[in-house]
Amino acid sequence: MDEQKPHPDIAKFFSSKSHYFTKLGDALNRVRPQEFSDIMIEQTWFEPPRRYVEISEAIEKLLAQVWYNRHQVWNEKLRSGEATLIDSDAERGKDPFGLRIHRRIWEGAERMRAGSSRNMDWSSSALGTISNGA
Incomplete structure (x- = not known):
C-alpha cells in the first residue's frame, strides 16, 4: 500500500489536492527539494576514519x-x-x-x-x- 495516500477506508475524508506523508524527510523533499537536498548532504556527510x-x-x-x-x-x-x-x-x-x-x-x-x-x-x-x- 502507498503510504502517501490515505487508507482506502477513510480516503473520502481527505482532499485529492492534498499531499500526505508519514515521514518528515519525504515532506521536506516534496515542499523544498533544494533546501532539503543541501541539509541531507550536510547531515549524511561521511568521512572515512583516519589511519x-x-x-x-x-x-x-x-x-x-x-x-x-x-x-x-x-x-x-x-x-x-x-x-x-x-x-x-x-x-x-x-x-x-x-x-x-x-x-x-x-x-x-x-x-x-x-x-x-x-x-x-x-x-x-x-x-x-x-x-x-x-
Whole structure:
C-alpha cells in the first residue's frame, strides 16, 4: 500500500489536492527539494576514519607547535625581565608563577628550537589559535 495516500477506508475524508506523508524527510523533499537536498548532504556527510599514522603525525605536529609557542612566550618573558634564568644547580624554591627557569633547561630548549625552526610550516596566527587555551 502507498503510504502517501490515505487508507482506502477513510480516503473520502481527505482532499485529492492534498499531499500526505508519514515521514518528515519525504515532506521536506516534496515542499523544498533544494533546501532539503543541501541539509541531507550536510547531515549524511561521511568521512572515512583516519589511519593511526595520520592521527599520530597530527598529534606530533600539534605538540611541536604548542611547545614552540610556549618557548616563544618564555623567550619574551626572559627578554622583558618578567622571568629569570637561575643556575642549573640552584633550587627553584617557591615559584608559584613559574617565572624562574634553570639555565641548563633553557639552553637545551634553545638547541631544540634551533633544530626545529627549520621544519616549521605553520604561521604565528595559527600558533596563537592553537595555544590560546593551553
